[in-house]
Amino acid sequence: MGNRPLRLPCHAPAGAVRITAATQGKTATEALCRGGFGVQATGLDELLDQALPPVLTEARRTLEQHIFKDCADIVVQSMLVGGRVGGLLVYTRGLADADLMADNVVRPLLFELAEAPLSDLSPERLSGAGLGSGSVAVGQTYKDAAVAVLDGKAALLVDGYGQCLTFDVKGGKRRSVEEPPSEVVVRGPREGFNEDLSTSVSLLRLKLRTPRLKAIQWRMGAQTQTRVMLLYLEGVADSEVIAEARRRLEAIEIDGVLESGYIESFIEDLPWSPFPQLLNSERPDTVAAQLLEGRFAIMIDGSPFALYAPVTFWQIFQTPEDYYERFLIGSFLRSLRLVFGMISLFLPALYVAVITFHQDMLPTSLMLSIASAREAIPFPALVEATMMELSFEGLREAGVRLPKTVGQAVSILGALVIGQAAVEAGIVSAPMVIIVSLTGIASFTVPHFNGAISLRLLRFPLMLLGGTFGLVGIALGALWIGIHLCWLRSFGVPYLSGVAPFRASDAKDLLIRAPWWAMVRRPGGLGGANRRRMGRGQKPQAPSSRR
Amino acid sequence: MDRRWGIKLCVVVLLLSGCWDRREINDVAFVVASAVDREGKQYRATLQIALPGQMGRVGGKGGGGGTAGRRPYLIDSVVASSVREANDRQQKALSRQLYFAHRRVFLLGEETARTGIESVVDVLARVPQNRLSSYVLVTEGPARDVLAADAPMEQFPAEMAREMAIAASSSPQTLKTVVEALIAEGRDPFTPLIGIRRTDPGPSREPETLLELKGLAVFRGDRLAGFLKEKRAMGMLWALGQTRAPTLEFPSPSGDGFMSVQFREQTAAMTPTVQGERITVHLVLRARGTLVENNSRYALGSDRNLARFEENVNREVASMVTETVKQLQALGSDPLGIGDLVHRRYPQVWHRIGRNWETRYPEVKFVVESRVRLINPGALVEPLGVPTDVQQE
Numbered sequence: 001m002g003n004r005p006l007r008l009p010c011h012a013p014a015g016a017v018r019i020t021a022a023t024q025g026k027t028a029t030e031a032l033c034r035g036g037f038g039v040q041a042t043g044l045d046e047l048l049d050q051a052l053p054p055v056l057t058e059a060r061r062t063l064e065q066h067i068f069k070d071c072a073d074i075v076v077q078s079m080l081v082g083g084r085v086g087g088l089l090v091y092t093r094g095l096a097d098a099d100l101m102a103d104n105v106v107r108p109l110l111f112e113l114a115e116a117p118l119s120d121l122s123p124e125r126l127s128g129a130g131l132g133s134g135s136v137a138v139g140q141t142y143k144d145a146a147v148a149v150l151d152g153k154a155a156l157l158v159d160g161y162g163q164c165l166t167f168d169v170k171g172g173k174r175r176s177v178e179e180p181p182s183e184v185v186v187r188g189p190r191e192g193f194n195e196d197l198s199t200s201v202s203l204l205r206l207k208l209r210t211p212r213l214k215a216i217q218w219r220m221g222a223q224t225q226t227r228v229m230l231l232y233l234e235g236v237a238d239s240e241v242i243a244e245a246r247r248r249l250e251a252i253e254i255d256g257v258l259e260s261g262y263i264e265s266f267i268e269d270l271p272w273s274p275f276p277q278l279l280n281s282e283r284p285d286t287v288a289a290q291l292l293e294g295r296f297a298i299m300i301d302g303s304p305f306a307l308y309a310p311v312t313f314w315q316i317f318q319t320p321e322d323y324y325e326r327f328l329i330g331s332f333l334r335s336l337r338l339v340f341g342m343i344s345l346f347l348p349a350l351y352v353a354v355i356t357f358h359q360d361m362l363p364t365s366l367m368l369s370i371a372s373a374r375e376a377i378p379f380p381a382l383v384e385a386t387m388m389e390l391s392f393e394g395l396r397e398a399g400v401r402l403p404k405t406v407g408q409a410v411s412i413l414g415a416l417v418i419g420q421a422a423v424e425a426g427i428v429s430a431p432m433v434i435i436v437s438l439t440g441i442a443s444f445t446v447p448h449f450n451g452a453i454s455l456r457l458l459r460f461p462l463m464l465l466g467g468t469f470g471l472v473g474i475a476l477g478a479l480w481i482g483i484h485l486c487w488l489r490s491f492g493v494p495y496l497s498g499v500a501p502f503r504a505s506d507a508k509d510l511l512i513r514a515p516w517w518a519m520v521r522r523p524g525g526l527g528g529a530n531r532r533r534m535g536r537g538q539k540p541q542a543p544s545s546r547r
Numbered sequence: 548m549d550r551r552w553g554i555k556l557c558v559v560v561l562l563l564s565g566c567w568d569r570r571e572i573n574d575v576a577f578v579v580a581s582a583v584d585r586e587g588k589q590y591r592a593t594l595q596i597a598l599p600g601q602m603g604r605v606g607g608k609g610g611g612g613g614t615a616g617r618r619p620y621l622i623d624s625v626v627a628s629s630v631r632e633a634n635d636r637q638q639k640a641l642s643r644q645l646y647f648a649h650r651r652v653f654l655l656g657e658e659t660a661r662t663g664i665e666s667v668v669d670v671l672a673r674v675p676q677n678r679l680s681s682y683v684l685v686t687e688g689p690a691r692d693v694l695a696a697d698a699p700m701e702q703f704p705a706e707m708a709r710e711m712a713i714a715a716s717s718s719p720q721t722l723k724t725v726v727e728a729l730i731a732e733g734r735d736p737f738t739p740l741i742g743i744r745r746t747d748p749g750p751s752r753e754p755e756t757l758l759e760l761k762g763l764a765v766f767r768g769d770r771l772a773g774f775l776k777e778k779r780a781m782g783m784l785w786a787l788g789q790t791r792a793p794t795l796e797f798p799s800p801s802g803d804g805f806m807s808v809q810f811r812e813q814t815a816a817m818t819p820t821v822q823g824e825r826i827t828v829h830l831v832l833r834a835r836g837t838l839v840e841n842n843s844r845y846a847l848g849s850d851r852n853l854a855r856f857e858e859n860v861n862r863e864v865a866s867m868v869t870e871t872v873k874q875l876q877a878l879g880s881d882p883l884g885i886g887d888l889v890h891r892r893y894p895q896v897w898h899r900i901g902r903n904w905e906t907r908y909p910e911v912k913f914v915v916e917s918r919v920r921l922i923n924p925g926a927l928v929e930p931l932g933v934p935t936d937v938q939q940e
Contacts, residue, residue: 355572356570356572357568359570359575359648360646360648360678364649364651367572368597368649371573371575372599374571374572375599377573381572
């Protein structure tokens with residue numbers, strides 16, 4: 001573990017979502033369906049806390065006219081349980097599966113229980129009668145019923161009893177398991193998480209079939225009631241880190257969680273850092289590999305992106321394929337990515353500095369050809385570079401958001417306008433176009449988008465420094481970034497772990513990727529008592545005798 | 548509060564500092580070569596400045612673009628009492644700042660070299676913008692005229708001069724090596740010698756001027772001692788072990804033509820010995836030769852023929868180097884660094900004789916031994932078209 005004590009996030013952005021003293025300490029589940037933050041009190045909370053009345057008509061009125069008033073997608077349907085007793089079936093259209101409900105709830109209630117004595121129709125009895133396929137629970141208050149209904153279950157109220165039964169008949173349409181479009185591999189599994197947490201976790205469980213894979217669930221978001229899961233491998237992950245992660249997660253109180261990014265911003269160590277302290281992936285194999293190395297993952301319902309931490313700087317340059325391809329290929333590609341990552345950070349700044357201050361640093365003929373290309377350019381190099389970099393970023397952004405058909409037109413336009421017309425008109429020089437496009441390509445080689453964007457962001461201050469102070473400025477900027485990286489931690493683990501603090505055994509998996517049989521131990525710095533992950537001496541050898 | 552002040556300080560530093568010593572690439576006049584001539588007590592400094600605007604851009608129209616036929620460089624010379632002053636006067640007629648870091652060639656006129664180069668080299672070695680890696684050449688006649696040659700082969704005449712400096716020997720003479728030799732005891736500098744050659748395209752066309760490598764200029768102290776040309780220049784490079792794959796012609800042992808041999812991996816080993824007052828230097832030359840032309844009827848096919856020819860080659864090489872050394876001794880110039888060698892081998896002796904090395908140097912006895920091997924007769928073993936039985940033994 002690092003020397004610095006673990007810290008709770010204390011820099012969380014101020015605003016509507018911050019915890020109030022009144023709700024502090026309550027878990028998200030307890031705060032369920034409360035008015036929540038920034039919601040006007042309507043008496044709903046009090047109503048929800050009431051016990052269900054035995055009189056069905058009263059319950060119906062409360063549900064229809066108060067709790068689910070103006071909720072067209074909530075169905076409150078009367079029926080006769082066992083053909084004799086009044087019942088009220090409440091569910092959400094679209095969330096509850098109609099077939100499941102018909103087979104497991106409605107049919108048994110209407111027909112199979114027709115002969116049963118009246119006393120058997122109490123919810124307690126019914127819950128034991130093997131109704132439904134999934135779990136059946138008994139609720140006492142309006143809240144219990146409402147929560148179940150909103151979660152996709154069906155609630156059954158029986159006349160004469162102040163209780164309700166809830167059946168798990170969850171359905172609802174969700175995207176199927178598809179190839180993750182943001183992390184394509186040439187070789188490797190092609191399945192990705194989807195928006196359904198249960199499916200996503202099951203994909204992970206398929207990879208890690210061990211009871212040591214723990215999944216702790218919370219509900220977060222007063223209005224969204226999003227399920228959030230913390231996953232880790234017990235005995236592999238550092239229990240201190242897990243405890244810290246739990247602490248940070250439990251401190252979150254917010255009205256809605258729509259993406260794992262919401263969670264990320266609450267639990268990262270240093271919000272002002274340009275570097276991501278949690279990485280994300282929508283690949284089960286990537287997340288499984290992280291868990292196997294002793295990290296934890298956070299998955300949420302409604303987004304395919306799982307977060308994982310603690311991470312190091314070097315992981316920004318890693319792809320799952322590094323580990324799937326043969327190690328020479330993996331090592332080459334990884335070091336290539338590192339080099340290009342540095343290019344995307346420093347190249348424009350270096351170019352500007354050399355052009356404006358250090359003309360003696362380039363070979364004469366190169367210098368002269370750059371000089372002749374720049375002869376008619378009206379702007380100083382710094383202005384030219386900033387202009388071009390900004391228009392490149394704009395072009396990229398336009399291309400990302402637009403539909404594919406329009407996007408193509410934009411890229412053609414951009415290439416023509418920036419690449420050719422601007423050069424021919426003598427507004428920008430051809431070498432600058434080369435530098436900018438090289439930088440652009442370089443930044444696309446960094447596989448993690450949030451890592452690439454942080455390098456891209458830092459490029460601009462570096463350019464400014466290069467244009468004002470020359471190489472001295474770039475050196476200062478690089479120093480500043482270096483110091484920041486040394487200082488940064490992800491859940492207490494130093495961000496440059498492996499290099500600073502240096503650990504020789506980790507070097508096998510930082511800049512290069514050693515063959516699997518050489519990586520006997522898990523990366524250090526993540527804690528965990530036993531770092532062995534395989535037997536020693538497994539380097540394959542050809543048999544000595546030839547046949 | 549601290550942090551806020553820190554941010555303010557950063558902003559202030561960024562805004563106020565600006566880019567005050569910003570010097571865009573287009574505010575700079577790149578000097579690609581310079582030359583110094585002596586005119587009486589004064590110096591004539593000549594600069595060759597690249598004109599990027601005239602260079603024409605590859606694959607693109609628009610932009611600067613110059614009128615066709617204009618050379619992409621400017622040559623200007625000014626007479627002043629020092630090189631630096633001349634440059635300052637030249638600056639007054641230039642809209643861009645003179646920038647010497649890309650000067651890769653430095654030409655010394657014959658007259659300058661004769662009157663001493665120390666005063667000229669001073670300004671070059673003193674200012675860091677002047678690269679010590681720039682090549683130094685001595686010109687036949689005024690350096691300004693050499694710098695103004697057409698040299699249509701390269702973009703700038705400077706480029707041609709640079710290539711010649713590189714081609715002259717296997718370790719080219721730069722400002723650094725010249726200064727080193729000037730400082731060193733018992734060693735004199737030498738540089739390649741270039742001059743102008745007019746092309747001979749026949750009567751229908753205008754001749755142009757080219758630069759030509761004429762030999763080597765050897766110094767005595769900081770003054771030019773003389774020129775070594777042709778075989779003498781070659782001999783000196785052999786003695787230094789700095790030839791670049793030279794080809795030499797030898798009369799055929801059969802007496803009816805010449806045979807050309809190209810030498811590679813040429814090395815030289817010098818060992819001084821001191822016996823009493825007598826200094827002897829053993830010079831052993833080694834090389835591997837390839838026969839590249841044979842217009843005689845002498846066949847190298849047999850071992851006996853080969854040995855005989857090798858003997859001839861060794862004799863010729865040894866005499867070439869011996870003649871060179873004799874001339875060097877006559878000129879009183881020690882570019883081979885014999886004094887340095889003695890100094891290293893026999894410090895005590897040097898302590899005694901070092902002070903009057905100039906008088907001792909001509910008395911040094913040289914024993915030149917050539918151990919050249921012919922390893923390859925080329926793709927042809929025997930001369931083409933000559934019947935085997937007619938071939939001489």
